[in-house]
Amino acid sequence: MKTLAIMTHEAWLATLMAGFMSSGENKQRLFDFSDILFRHFTWIEKELIYSGEKYDYDRDSIPIKVDKLSMLLSNIIQRLGQIDLQLIGSSKDLNDRISSDIKYMTSVLIHLPDENVTAFSMKRKFEDIELNEEARDALTLFLFEESYKEYELIMIYNYLKAHSQDAYINRIFQILVDESFFHLKSFGDMMAKMGILGVPRVIHKEIYQVEDIKDFLLAGIDEEIAAKEECRKLSEAVASNSPELAKFFDFINNQENYHIALMRDALQHYVSINESETQDNG
Amino acid sequence: MNVDAQLIEHMMEPKNYGSMAESHSEGIGKNPQNGEKVVVYIKVKDDTIYDIRFQAIGCSTTVVAGSMLTEEAKGLSFDEISTLIDNTMKILEGVPPEDAVCTEMVVLAIQASVDTYKKRRDDNDYPAITYQVENSCIPQEERV
Numbered sequence: 048m049k050t051l052a053i054m055t056h057e058a059w060l061a062t063l064m065a066g067f068m069s070s071g072e073n074k075q076r077l078f079d080f081s082d083i084l085f086r087h088f089t090w091i092e093k094e095l096i097y098s099g100e101k102y103d104y105d106r107d108s109i110p111i112k113v114d115k116l117s118m119l120l121s122n123i124i125q126r127l128g129q130i131d132l133q134l135i136g137s138s139k140d141l142n143d144r145i146s147s148d149i150k151y152m153t154s155v156l157i158h159l160p161d162e163n164v165t166a167f168s169m170k171r172k173f174e175d176i177e178l179n180e181e182a183r184d185a186l187t188l189f190l191f192e193e194s195y196k197e198y199e200l201i202m203i204y205n206y207l208k209a210h211s212q213d214a215y216i217n218r219i220f221q222i223l224v225d226e227s228f229f230h231l232k233s234f235g236d237m238m239a240k241m242g243i244l245g246v247p248r249v250i251h252k253e254i255y256q257v258e259d260i261k262d263f264l265l266a267g268i269d270e271e272i273a274a275k276e277e278c279r280k281l282s283e284a285v286a287s288n289s290p291e292l293a294k295f296f297d298f299i300n301n302q303e304n305y306h307i308a309l310m311r312d313a314l315q316h317y318v319s320i321n322e323s324e325t326q327d328n329g
Numbered sequence: 330m331n332v333d334a335q336l337i338e339h340m341m342e343p344k345n346y347g348s349m350a351e352s353h354s355e356g357i358g359k360n361p362q363n364g365e366k367v368v369v370y371i372k373v374k375d376d377t378i379y380d381i382r383f384q385a386i387g388c389s390t391t392v393v394a395g396s397m398l399t400e401e402a403k404g405l406s407f408d409e410i411s412t413l414i415d416n417t418m419k420i421l422e423g424v425p426p427e428d429a430v431c432t433e434m435v436v437l438a439i440q441a442s443v444d445t446y447k448k449r450r451d452d453n454d455y456p457a458i459t460y461q462v463e464n465s466c467i468p469q470e471e472r473v
Contacts, residue, residue, distance in 0.1 A: 105348060112342070169337055184332040191340045191389045245341035249348075251368075251386050 049102045051133045052091045056106050058126040059084035060246055064111045065119045066232075067239040068166040073116065073159045078232065080152050087145050092209050094141055104202050104255060109246045116162040127153050168242030176289040185284040186292075189277060190238050191245070196274070197231035198247035199254060200224075203263075206255040213320070219313045226306060230299065261321075264314040268307055275303045336393055343392050345399040349382040354449060355457040356441025358434035360387075367395060368457075369438040373446055377406045383438065391431040398435050407443055414440055433462045 059081055066077035095102045113119045127149045134142045171183055178186065201224055208220040238244045257263040278300035286293035349370035359366040365387040372380040381403050383395040401413055417436050421429040437460035448455040 108342075108347060167341070169334060171337075187332050187337065188389065195389070243337055243341060248343060248346050248392060249384065251384050254386060 048091065048095050048098065048100055048137060051130065051137060052088065052095060052102055053106050054126065054130050054133060055084060055088045055091055056104065057109055058123060058130060059088055060106075061109050061111065061119065061123050061126060063232075063235070064109070064244065064246060065116060065123060067235040067244055068111075068113075068116055068119065068164045069162055070165075071160070071162055073162065076155065076159070080156075082228075083148055083152065087148065089205065089209065090141060090144070092205075094138065096209060103252050104206070104250055105252075106249055108249075111244070111246055112167050113164055116159075116164055119164075120156050120159060124153055124156050127156075165242060166239035166244040170242040173237060173241050173292070176292060178285060178288045182284045182288050185281055186237075187241070187243060189281050190234050190241070190243065193274070193277070194231060194234040194238060194245075195247040196270075197227045197234065199250050200227040201231065202250050203255045203257070207257060207260070213316075215316055216313050219309050219316075222309060223306060226302065230302075233295075233299070260317055261314065264310050264317065268310050268314070271303050271307045271310065275300050278303065339393045339396040340389055343396040345382045345396065345403070346384065346392070347382050348384055349380070352382075354442050354446035356438050356443065356445050357457055357459040358437030358439075358441060358462065359459050360430060360434055360462045365391065365434065366459075367391060367434045367438040369395075369399070369435075369442040371442045371446065377404065378402055378410065378443075379404065381439075381442075383435070385434075387431060387434065390428075391434060394432040394435045398432070398439065402439055410439065410443055430462050437462060 062077055062081035062084055066074055066081055069077055092102070111119060131146055131149050134146055171187060172178075173186070204220040204224045204227070208217050208224070211217055211220070235244065278296045282293040282296040282300065285296070348368075349372070351372075352370035353373050354371050356369050356371075357366055358369075365385075367383055367385045367387065370382045371378050381399045383399050385391045385395055398413075398417065402410060405413060414436050417432065421433055421436075424432075441458040441460050445455060445458045448458070
């Protein structure tokens with residue numbers, strides 16, 4: 048089961064990266080399939096938790112540098128085939144649900160039209176926007192740092208959600224996962240257009256296997272405040288070259304306010320639950 | 330940070346990133362100020378590192394430094410590793426502390442992995458050694 052989780056994690060990311068690389072009609076379909084694979088991953092994770100099998104989010108590196116999209120699609124089809132084989136022996140319900148999705152996705156992926164891939168050209172130009180060197184460097188560093196951060200947040204909140212039975216707090220974690228997906232997709236798309244696409248690196252266990260949720264939320268709020276500052280700086284750096292791009296980063300900056308409010312809500316809820324538990328025990 | 334093609338390649342596809350099953354030794358470089366750290370895993374034969382990997386809890390700069398330095402360290406003898414570490418630390422002397430700290434963390438983790446390996450010659454269960462950085466992530470003028 049643990050191997051199945053790793054394989055699904057890798058297939059999810061490979062498909063998401065293919066979505067970033069595509070600039071045509073394949074894009075939305077690849078994003079939809081990557082979302083499905085992420086949901087498979089969460090189901091497998093739940094099974095792992097129920098069965099008490101130890102697991103983590105370690106995985107192999109995922110080679111994605113291709114000239115033609117069809118090369119990565121073939122690789123994804125191969126990965127899906129291996130997952131289908133690995134499903135044999137897992138619970139029937141899980142097997143049926145995932146296997147049916149895999150067969151359909153494979154049948155679609157085989158027929159997707161090919162595309163030339165420019166996501167690794169390193170041209171570092173976003174659409175038709177002319178940025179000066181300083182703004183271009185700032186944007187490049189921001190995208191690498193923040194795309195990893197968004198992937199990290201997806202995995203942290205996903206892990207916490209999987210290990211929590213609290214509906215109130217899980218609703219908040221799910222919103223934060225969804226928000227981070229939106230940010231990751233936005234940044235990944237920009238990276239592909241600039242020719243600097245890369246798979247976010249593997250996350251160290253200590254980051255998501257959180258020992259103290261209160262401390263984690265407090266640190267998370269500080270990190271969101273720091274992220275807002277990074278967005279503000281970037282918006283300023285690109286404003287003179289591109290008001291549209293500056294507007295986008297102001298929008299991301301303002302979204303962080305919502306994330307901070309959600310995390311404060313989660314913190315308050317968590318503290319009140321713990322206090323009432325302490326009183327009950329006392 | 331000066332963003333050139335080489336640096337972007339390391340950011341797009343960091344070399345030697347990830348944990349290592351059955352490593353012979355591990356070492357940790359840590360920044361106690363913010364909890365960031367680098368773990369280096371090595372495999373050794375005849376006092377030469379023939380395989381090396383790293384993981385980082387830190388920023389992109391740390392990952393780039395880890396990618397570059399582990400590439401350099403691969404295939405080096407322990408004596409050559411000492412030279413690599415000395416030379417890198419000398420270079421860092423001329424770099425602002427807040428920029429030097431990420432690379433220092435990687436250097437210390439490599440040093441710690443070698444030192445752990447030497448300790449394990451006498452004690453197989455010797456825990457991974459941790460070294461803490463001296464540079465600070467916080468720019469001088471911002472320190473209270």
